[in-house]
Amino acid sequence: MMAKSDLHTTSQEGNGNAVKKRTHTWIALALVVLLTACGQNTGLSPERPVTLTLWHNFGGQMQAMMDAHIEEFNATVGQQKGIVISVTSISGSAAIQEKLTMIAAGDPGAPEMPDITTCYPATATLLADKGLLTPLHGYFTDAELAEYLPRFLEEGRLADGKLYVFPFAKSTEVLFLNQTLFERFSSATGVTMDSLSTFEGLSKAAMGYYRWTDEQTQDIPNDGKTFYASDSFFNLAQVGMEQMGVSLFLGEELKLDTPEFERIWNSVFEPAVKGGYAIYDGYSSDLSKTGDILCSTGSTAGILFYGDAITYPNNVKETVEHTVLPYPTFEGGKKIAIQRGSGLAVAKTTPEKQEAATLFLKWFTAPERNMRFVSSTGYLPVTARAFTDHMEREIAQNSNPNIQKLLRTATTVHEDYDFYIPPVFERFNSIGDGFESAFFSIARNRREQYLENLSTMDAESAYEQAASGALSEFIRALS
DSSP states (O other), rough: OOOHHHHHHHHHHHHHEEEEEEEHHHHHHHHHHHHHHHTSSSSSSSOOOEEEEEEEEEOOHHHHHHHHHHHHHHHTHHHHTTTTEEEEEOHHHHHHHHHHHHHHTOOOTOOOOOOOOEEHHHHHHHHHHOOOOSSSSGGGGHHHHTTBBBHHHOOOOOTTTTTTTTTTBBBEEEEEEEHHHHHHHHHHHOOGGGGGGGGHHHHHHHHHHHHHHHHHHHTTTOOOOEEEEESHHHHHHHHEEEEETTSSEEEEOOOOHHHHHHHHHHHHHHHHHTTSSOOSOHHHHHHHHHTOSSSEEEEEGGGOOOSSSSTTTOOOEEEOOOEEEEOOOOTOOOOOEBOOOOOOEEEEEOEEEEEEEHHHHHHHTSHHHHHHHHTTTBBSSSHIIIIIIHHHHHHHOOOOOOHHHHHHHHHHHHHOOOEOOOOOOOTTTHHHHHHHHHHHHHHHHHHHHHHHTTTTTTTHHHHHHHHHHHHHHHHHHHH
């Protein structure tokens, strides 16, 4: 039998346990209420819409397409989820990168960081180092990321291995050709379009074209026309070296004392000095519009600047057709072209805004929608399914013959070429500017010397004398 004291103790314990249970119940209920209340303030909801500011660098025709996509998003998924995309800055790429650099540096006059912005990896590195960008890979499943072309994703991964710059529209470089003018040259000389598949063939064609046009005015010597222009000899050199299996860089320094670079130099410098390549520090499309060149290498996005007519310097207009060919290779080299274009970076702000921003990225880069965007801008889609499932339909439906040709060539490049991604380091852009400036300065001076030499020498002797020591001078200028 239990003692009274034991009964009293047991009763107290029972009452204590009951109190504890009631206390735990109230605590649990309080936690549920608290979590429910917190849950009402997190996540996306149309009752509490979030507004995301966006900076981008698309003007002209591309701005209209970008505006249409943003309006569509706001009216559909954005309305359902409570997301509003607001474009607060449309500037050129250089201007946007400058503003982002000011933000990263904490400059007093820097604008407020946008929630989403077009951004290059070099600039993204500055922002990420300051903790201003959010890594994006955590918002995508492995299956979702597998939809995107690996090389396009790779470019957006920074030194820590995390994905900060998301691909939405990429470009590469191709060869734009005035087919109408080229066919006249081809009929007269036998030079075929196939010869333009290599830089060696391009060089020979350019010097042949200069001679052919020079001979048409017997009374005016040395007035031949240029054949080719490159929007970036720096890009040409980088890609050319990769095609030959080496790099233009050793760490963060140029490596120019190699037989591979000498080969590139000779293939470009000789036709420049002899008049076949334009020594022009501007966009090649400017020269194409006036018939001053027949072909050029430049970004696929440049297709928008090629119409169906050219206007000669004497204001005579001519209707022409253009052809778009894959980027040339050096003989025996691999099929490699440069990968260009910015991506979209998301600011590190609130969980709601970051989730909303990545939802927009997924929507914007869905294969069919992404294909619709790039088909009007000259950019390349970023998913494999866009190429395989939607490309042919877009080609058939597009009313611009130049865009149609570009998309067909883009398909060839996608199937046959590998992409070269330029390195990311602080001095990269300044090195590129110095490379271009030194090349144009030396080529222009040696061109003038060559023309002077022609008054007393034959063409080959005049070139050899003018070109002597030019490569060494170039290397010294960049040392």
